[in-house]
Amino acid sequence: MNRCGIFIVVWGLLGFPLHSAATETKIDATSKTFILHLGATRVIYNPSGNGSTLSVYNNQDYPMLVQSEVLAEDRKGKAPFVVTPPLFRLDGLQSSRLRIVRTGGVFPEDRESLQWLCVKGIPPKSGDRWADDKNRNKADDRVSLQMNFSVNSCIKLIIRPDSVKGHPEDVAGSVVWQKTGNKLIGTNPTPFYINLSELSVGKKR
Numbered sequence: 001m002n003r004c005g006i007f008i009v010v011w012g013l014l015g016f017p018l019h020s021a022a023t024e025t026k027i028d029a030t031s032k033t034f035i036l037h038l039g040a041t042r043v044i045y046n047p048s049g050n051g052s053t054l055s056v057y058n059n060q061d062y063p064m065l066v067q068s069e070v071l072a073e074d075r076k077g078k079a080p081f082v083v084t085p086p087l088f089r090l091d092g093l094q095s096s097r098l099r100i101v102r103t104g105g106v107f108p109e110d111r112e113s114l115q116w117l118c119v120k121g122i123p124p125k126s127g128d129r130w131a132d133d134k135n136r137n138k139a140d141d142r143v144s145l146q147m148n149f150s151v152n153s154c155i156k157l158i159i160r161p162d163s164v165k166g167h168p169e170d171v172a173g174s175v176v177w178q179k180t181g182n183k184l185i186g187t188n189p190t191p192f193y194i195n196l197s198e199l200s201v202g203k204k205r
Contacts, residue, residue, distance in 0.1 A: 034064060034121045034149065034150050035121055035153065036056050036058060036064065036066060036120075036151075036153065037059055038153055039055030039057070040054060040055075040155065042155050042156040042157070043155065043156070043157050043158070045100065045102070045157055046161075047102060047159060047161055047162075048161075050101075051099050051101040052099075053097050054097070054098045054100065054119075055097050056095065056096055056097070056098055057094075057095045058090045058091065058095070058121070061092040062092045062124065063089055063092055063124065064090055064121040064122060064124070065089055065122035066087070066089075066090050066096070066098075066121060066122075067086065067087050067119070067122055068086055068118065068120075069086070070082075070100065070115055070116065070118070072115060072116075073114045075116055075154070079157075080104040080105030081100055081115065082101050082103055083098050083099070083100055083117070084099045100117065107159050109163055110164075111191035111192075112158050112159060112160050113158070113159040115156075115157040115158075116154045116156065117155050117157040118153065119152070119153050119154075120151070120153070121150060158193060164192070168190075168192040171190040171192060171194075174188075174190050175187065175189075175190075175194060176189060184199075
């Protein structure tokens, strides 16, 4: 089962300092989540090719900035890939295409390697887009708290050399299982990355 990692970060927090309960301040709290939709849950990259592409969609009715990068397997450092364009504006209800190109690095030639392609949708500034003058005549004891959440979507970027033939689904049964104490250990002897959506032992999952 293909999975994509989603990481949510608070992009901006706008408003006024909160007063104590004794002041009975009324708070209008609103939030917006900004997310881009990707055209795939993973990208297969052939090192001998000219790069790979990924479609990105802005299903909102307002523009967003699209920021992309490739991270190493541990997601802590940068991977030897570039994404073009690395940062661009994508208008509402429009789509575009990212191109991923390898810039260096050494990867095994007999098995797949894993990196992460991360794409973030950055919303316009609150004052530019979300300020609503018609709501500014509210009582003085009412404050506004707005939270904007920018979602960073990370999907697998799998480097598959020419020597690796076939499909992961064809070799899933090759995984070797061994019980060690109260643990069940699986060993993958294949050149593919294999995702396990569910594991059942007897009637237990």
